Amino acid sequence: MIQVLTFYxxxxxxxxxxxxxxxxxxxxHSVLWLIVAFFNAAGLMVLAGAEFIAMLLVIVYVGAVxxxxxxxxxxxxxxxxxxxxxxxxxxxxxLAVAVVLLAEIVLGxxxxxxxxxxxxxxxxxxxxxxxASNIEAIGALLYSKYLFLFEAAGxxxxxxxxxxxxxxxxxxxxxxxxxxxxxxxxxxxxxVVNTQPEVGKGVSx
Amino acid sequence: xxxxxxxxxxxxxxxxxxxxxxxxxxxxxPLMLAVAMIIYVDRKVWAAMALRRGPNVVGPWGLLQSFxxxxxxxxxxxxxxxxxxxxxxxxxxxxxxxxxxxxxxVIPFNSGAVLADLNVGLLYVLAISSLGVYGVVIAGWASxxxxxxxxxxxxxxxxxxxxxxxxxxxxxVVLWAGSFNLGAIVEAQKSHVGIINGxxxxxLLFPMWVMFLISxxxxxxxxxxxxxxxxxxxxxxYQTEYSSMSFALYWLGEYANVLLMCALNAVLFFGGYLxxxxxxxxxxxxxxxxxxxxxxxxxxxxxxxxxxxxRYRYDQLMRLGWKVFLPVSLGFVVLVSGYLMLTRYGV
Numbered sequence: 215m216i217q218v219l220t221f222y223x224x225x226x227x228x229x230x231x232x233x234x235x236x237x238x239x240x241x242x243h244s245v246l247w248l249i250v251a252f253f254n255a256a257g258l259m260v261l262a263g264a265e266f267i268a269m270l271l272v273i274v275y276v277g278a279v280x281x282x283x284x285x286x287x288x289x290x291x292x293x294x295x296x297x298x299x300x301x302x303x304x305x306x307x308x309l310a311v312a313v314v315l316l317a318e319i320v321l322g323x324x325x326x327x328x329x330x331x332x333x334x335x336x337x338x339x340x341x342x343x344x345x346a347s348n349i350e351a352i353g354a355l356l357y358s359k360y361l362f363l364f365e366a367a368g369x370x371x372x373x374x375x376x377x378x379x380x381x382x383x384x385x386x387x388x389x390x391x392x393x394x395x396x397x398x399x400x401x402x403x404x405x406v407v408n409t410q411p412e413v414g415k416g417v418s419x
Numbered sequence: 420x421x422x423x424x425x426x427x428x429x430x431x432x433x434x435x436x437x438x439x440x441x442x443x444x445x446x447x448x449p450l451m452l453a454v455a456m457i458i459y460v461d462r463k464v465w466a467a468m469a470l471r472r473g474p475n476v477v478g479p480w481g482l483l484q485s486f487x488x489x490x491x492x493x494x495x496x497x498x499x500x501x502x503x504x505x506x507x508x509x510x511x512x513x514x515x516x517x518x519x520x521x522x523x524x525v526i527p528f529n530s531g532a533v534l535a536d537l538n539v540g541l542l543y544v545l546a547i548s549s550l551g552v553y554g555v556v557i558a559g560w561a562s563x564x565x566x567x568x569x570x571x572x573x574x575x576x577x578x579x580x581x582x583x584x585x586x587x588x589x590x591x592v593v594l595w596a597g598s599f600n601l602g603a604i605v606e607a608q609k610s611h612v613g614i615i616n617g618x619x620x621x622x623l624l625f626p627m628w629v630m631f632l633i634s635x636x637x638x639x640x641x642x643x644x645x646x647x648x649x650x651x652x653x654x655x656x657y658q659t660e661y662s663s664m665s666f667a668l669y670w671l672g673e674y675a676n677v678l679l680m681c682a683l684n685a686v687l688f689f690g691g692y693l694x695x696x697x698x699x700x701x702x703x704x705x706x707x708x709x710x711x712x713x714x715x716x717x718x719x720x721x722x723x724x725x726x727x728x729x730r731y732r733y734d735q736l737m738r739l740g741w742k743v744f745l746p747v748s749l750g751f752v753v754l755v756s757g758y759l760m761l762t763r764y765g766v
Binding site: 240348394 | 537
């Protein structure tokens with residue numbers, strides 16, 4: 215009973231938040247609605263018994279990705295009048311994309327209903343061993359059966375990161391950086407000189 | 420607690436419901452009181468280190484100072500700047516405050532005395548602490564004012580940077596304990612090195628603790644990393660435009676976060692509710708007293724650092740996070756997992 219109630223609560227809030235994400239006039243509000251949607255998705259994951267995925271969803275999407283979205287969107291200087299002026303111009307394109315997506319969904323569902331898709335029946339090989347928690351089950355699977363795929367994903371991410379750094383990094387001349395090691399290695403003996411100048415003579419450095 | 424309410428003749432569902440509500444109140448209300456008193460402690464420690472008296476007028480030894488301050492801000496007018504985004508402006512402090520309370524759900528106060536005994540407890544803490552940045556960022560943006568916005572940008576960059584190294588540090592702890600559950604992590608520390616309870620005595624994890632303490636200060640934007648409210652540069656940071664209760668919520672949330680960091684230090688590295696040494700006599704003292712003593716000890720360290728260390732420069736903060744802590748903690752993940760592979764599971 216309570217599961218059903220919470221499911222409909224999370225699901226309806228998520229769909230509403232998703233709708234508000236595209237309907238909100240202010241892009242910052244859009245991102246915040248998106249975060250609400252992520253949150254409710256995490257709630258649905260908890261209901262499905264996948265608490266590890268739920269936590270990852272919050273950590274990765276809400277804690278990192280959406281913060282970066284928010285970061286970028288807040289920095290933008292958006293002219294709403296200009297945005298709305300482009301509405302009529304881009305309307306046919308948007309409509310075309312929407313129609314294609316709808317057609318794909320209808321076709322996919324139709325094919326599935328007609329039995330054209332063989333999804334196979336679960337043979338129990340993917341089921342978690344009894345008594346093992348979510349994390350243990352995922353870990354045992356990820357580091358044994360899917361080890362190479364997992365590591366390949368890691369390498370792809372690494373390459374993407376290095377690529378992004380190489381593409382955006384530029385060496386600027388004339389920047390005075392700090393060499394912390396050099397600063398720490400400096401001792402009073404090499405930096406301070408005690409002198410006893412005669413009156414009226416002064417010191418030359 | 421569910422069993423107790425069941426013994427009063429309730430069905431299991433109702434007993435669980437009432438027990439959970441009671442548990443939430445049992446954590447949240449004392450926490451509020453603790454935050455009020457800890458602000459007083461912070462000011463007193465700070466004053467003592469600066470050879471001042473600190474608050475000493477309201478109540479005996481000034482004990483009621485925080486309540487007087489609370490009453491004062493409560494009676495003040497809440498001012499919303501006319502150019503502010505009103506809804507978000509008011510939601511932001513609520514987010515900060517709520518998030519600061521949420522993570523306490525998984526902190527074990529004694530063996531089995533935990534509100535939500537999640538098997539992903541530590542991930543939950545990470546997830547909740549990663550939300551803390553929203554209160555600040557939204558405040559900075561919704562204020563529609565220069566300095567809060569700068570502060571929000573700084574805060575988000577700072578928190579995200581240090582969360583990365585905190586994540587790696589926590590992975591070392593989790594690898595050693597073999598569980599994400601905070602209660603199981605505490606139990607794994609029992610007589611860890613000789614008779615000492617706590618991962619901190621472990622030579623491989625001691626550097627992790629030092630880094631966790633420093634990262635915790637950066638994550639909660641405490642001095643010396645309080646660049647988000649650097650008054651010499653940013654007026655009062657992201658809370659510049661806030662007044663009255665909305666300001667007080669930031670204040671309370673901030674200190675609740677600091678207390679949470681202290682509690683995490685205690686739970687992850689100092690054996691949580693276990694006594695410091697594995698001697699039967701020490702187990703006569705209830706576990707929650709040990710935990711509170713450890714939290715207070717860490718809070719003293721936080722206040723001590725605040726009173727003695729000058730504020731970092733922003734580029735130094737970023738350098739420390741990305742160029743020192745990240746590689747070192749990553750190296751330790753490899754080291755710890757390698758050591759465990761060698762000793763526990765064989766090569």
